[in-house]
Amino acid sequence: MAPNVTIPEFQATQLDVIPAIASNARGTFRTHKTKSLKWRLVQLRKLYWAVEDYKNELVAALQKDLHKSEFESLLSEVDWVKNDCLFAIAHLETWAKDEKLGAPVVPATFSLMKFRIRKEPLGTALIIGPYNYPVQLVLVPLIGAISAGCTAVVKPSELAPSCAMVLKELVEKRLDANAYVVVNGGVPETTALMEEKWDKIFFTGSAQVGSIIARKAAETLTPVCLELGGKNPAFITKNANLKIAARRLMWGKTFNSGQVCMSQNYILIDRDSVPAFIEYLKEAYAEMFPNGAKASPDLARIVNPRHFARIKKMLDETKGKIVMGGQMDESELYIEPTAVLVSSTDDSMMREESFGPIFAIYPVHSLDQALNVANSVHRTPLALFSFGSKAENQRVLNEMTSGGATLNDAYFHGSVNTVPFGGVGDSGWGVSRGKASFDCFTHARTIAETPTWADALLRVRYMPYDWGRLKL
Numbered sequence: 463m464a465p466n467v468t469i470p471e472f473q474a475t476q477l478d479v480i481p482a483i484a485s486n487a488r489g490t491f492r493t494h495k496t497k498s499l500k501w502r503l504v505q506l507r508k509l510y511w512a513v514e515d516y517k518n519e520l521v522a523a524l525q526k527d528l529h530k531s532e533f534e535s536l537l538s539e540v541d542w543v544k545n546d547c548l549f550a551i552a553h554l555e556t557w558a559k560d561e562k563l564g565a566p567v568v569p570a571t572f573s574l575m576k577f578r579i580r581k582e583p584l585g586t587a588l589i590i591g592p593y594n595y596p597v598q599l600v601l602v603p604l605i606g607a608i609s610a611g612c613t614a615v616v617k618p619s620e621l622a623p624s625c626a627m628v629l630k631e632l633v634e635k636r637l638d639a640n641a642y643v644v645v646n647g648g649v650p651e652t653t654a655l656m657e658e659k660w661d662k663i664f665f666t667g668s669a670q671v672g673s674i675i676a677r678k679a680a681e682t683l684t685p686v687c688l689e690l691g692g693k694n695p696a697f698i699t700k701n702a703n704l705k706i707a708a709r710r711l712m713w714g715k716t717f718n719s720g721q722v723c724m725s726q727n728y729i730l731i732d733r734d735s736v737p738a739f740i741e742y743l744k745e746a747y748a749e750m751f752p753n754g755a756k757a758s759p760d761l762a763r764i765v766n767p768r769h770f771a772r773i774k775k776m777l778d779e780t781k782g783k784i785v786m787g788g789q790m791d792e793s794e795l796y797i798e799p800t801a802v803l804v805s806s807t808d809d810s811m812m813r814e815e816s817f818g819p820i821f822a823i824y825p826v827h828s829l830d831q832a833l834n835v836a837n838s839v840h841r842t843p844l845a846l847f848s849f850g851s852k853a854e855n856q857r858v859l860n861e862m863t864s865g866g867a868t869l870n871d872a873y874f875h876g877s878v879n880t881v882p883f884g885g886v887g888d889s890g891w892g893v894s895r896g897k898a899s900f901d902c903f904t905h906a907r908t909i910a911e912t913p914t915w916a917d918a919l920l921r922v923r924y925m926p927y928d929w930g931r932l933k934l
């Protein structure tokens with residue numbers, strides 16, 4: 463049951479005020495106040511309490527936008543952000559401290575000089591978020607920006623409009639509004655933001671839009687961190703525990719109704735294990751949804767009719783056989799957790815990222831074949847999962863790359879929010895979370911300091927290069 467709170471109607475930021483918003487955030491950075499560690503810690507504490515105080519509004523907005531259950535909203539959005547805040551508060555002093563460099567990094571011949579790495583904020587950041595985790599996927603990068611001492615403009619997804627409105631109030635009322643601002647809107651507003659000069663752009667979303675952002679950023683040589691999607695494979699070998707694999711992969715596709723960048727798109731499974739695996743999937747389904755998935759208060763809905771139609775089209779066009787689920791109801795944007803047995807990489811279920819509660823099962827006769835198929839579908843997915851013996855899992859890791867990987871489970875490597883997370887190749891550039899988020903918005907500036915009294919020792923470097931002159 464969603465808390466009874468009022469959430470304002472979605473309102474996009476006016477396009478003509480966007481340049482002034484960006485310029486103000488840049489101006490605030492130039493006051494240098496955000497560089498003070500004390501100031502950053504105050505902002506992080508304010509963010510923690512803002513998320514706590516707006517908990518009911520966030521839960522209600524997530525229910526409205528995605529039909530997310532309170533449990534998922536707290537676990538993967540509200541508490542997730544609060545934990546990241548606490549982690550940053552606890553470690554910021556250590557992260558931000560100058561790193562003193564000595565031997566062996568500094569060779570003995572340079573031992574008269576002092577070397578250190580100063581951790582400097584990059585400046586003013588633009589953070590653009592997707593709709594599936596509309597709260598945490600903008601606030602977690604914001605924690606990184608605040609920790610690093612940057613100012614930032616946040617652009618949440620317009621496809622989660624209630625969350626976007628709560629985020630605007632939460633950030634601008636509780637944090638320093640000259641340093642942290644939310645711009646709401648879709649393509650026109652993001653395009654206007656991209657006309658401004660930023661010191662870092664942190665984008666989470668689809669590869670298609672990621673490439674638009676990267677191209678535009680390249681015009682001004684602005685660094686970007688891209689957290690993108692991928693067609694993630696799961697491998698199930700002869701030696702896997704099929705019951706565990708079925709239950710864990712069902713979790714991966716039912717959490718947020720599969721609208722998770724890391725969830726498996728397709729499963730490559732030993733041919734002989736297919737019948738038993740399908741039975742275990744059905745068993746897991748029955749355990750999770752004793753009254754059917756549609757009646758479950760826990761299952762989120764598809765975000766909007768456009769994405770519903772996109773997922774439906776994948777099911778309409780498949781040449782495969784639906785072996786679990788298959789029901790849908792457009793009026794509720796409901797899609798049942800669905801498994802489709804396919805036999806070709808050209809199948810609609812294999813070609814695209816489903817980003818919904820549907821997935822393909824592709825039988826293979828060997829791990830060799832599984833690795834060939836996966837590498838041909840998407841060479842650099844965001845995640846992969848391997849259920850097999852130790853040696854088989856190791857082989858999968860060796861012979862296929864991915865942003866991250868989990869062995870014998872669905873996306874657990876991305877569930878600990880303080881370890882680095884990111885894609886590889888076209889599933890993302892750069893990592894974030896925990897210290898990685900701090901580093902993402904930080905410039906590691908090497909400083910060398912030469913004592914003036916050492917000039918006699920250093921004079922070998924001056925012209926003319928006359929080695930005969932070398933008398934110390």
Ligand code: NAD
Nearest residue numbers: 591592593618619648649652667668671689690691692723
């Ligand atoms: P999206 O790329 O459609 O939108 C992301 C953001 O870009 C939104 O704020 C949107 O307003 C903006 N945008 C959309 N079109 C634009 C354009 N033409 N020009 C400028 N800005 C534009 O992504 P989405 O549909 O919200 O999210 C789903 C995608 O995000 C999936 O591919 C998923 O895998 C990926 N994702 C990745 C991660 C990760 O951490 N790697 C996390 C969540 C989602």
